[in-house]
Amino acid sequence: MKDVSAGIIVRNGKVFIAQRPEGKPLPNVWEFPGGKLEAGETLPQCLKRELKEELSIEAEIGDFIMSTTYEYANGKFRINVYRVHIPDYVQPRLNVHQKAAWVTPAEMDDYEFPPADKDIIRHLKTVGV
Numbered sequence: 001m002k003d004v005s006a007g008i009i010v011r012n013g014k015v016f017i018a019q020r021p022e023g024k025p026l027p028n029v030w031e032f033p034g035g036k037l038e039a040g041e042t043l044p045q046c047l048k049r050e051l052k053e054e055l056s057i058e059a060e061i062g063d064f065i066m067s068t069t070y071e072y073a074n075g076k077f078r079i080n081v082y083r084v085h086i087p088d089y090v091q092p093r094l095n096v097h098q099k100a101a102w103v104t105p106a107e108m109d110d111y112e113f114p115p116a117d118k119d120i121i122r123h124l125k126t127v128g129v
Contacts, residue, residue: 001069001076005047006034006120007084008065009092010129014104017111018054018097025074030101030111032081032120033092043080051084055092060085066123070116079116081123105129 009016017030035050037043044061051059062083069078086092094100103111105124113121 001078003037003043003046004034004077004079005037005043005050006032006079006081006117007047007051007059007061008032008081008120008124008129009059009084009086011086011088011102013129014102015108015124015129016092017101017103017108018092018094019099019101021096021098026114028098028112029114030108031114031117033097034079044082047082047084054094054096056095057086057090057092066120068116068119070114072116077116079120081120 018033019028019030020026033051033054034047037046047061048059051057062085065081065083067078067080069076108121
């Protein structure tokens, strides 16, 4: 099983999501930013690195929210979700994704997410941001 860290960045009651690019697995679907754990990293270190690479932000990794597992054709993944804090003046820059949006959990139904993110969205709708 491969471990992945994903970040829930909240600003003014909305969550940051980003759209995966063409030419990559799951093209054009929306996701919470993050990525695969590398050797020698903790899950929070992985998320901090991925946010710097993907969005050019220095993030403070907050509380662990939940984890969920999903099996794709290319393997089984455990998504470990953390709250992420960035200053209000910081604007994420898209280095990997093609689009970004700030949305409420209810608005997430209007976006196509990978199957692995469905439990995360359900959690955010139930518990709130």
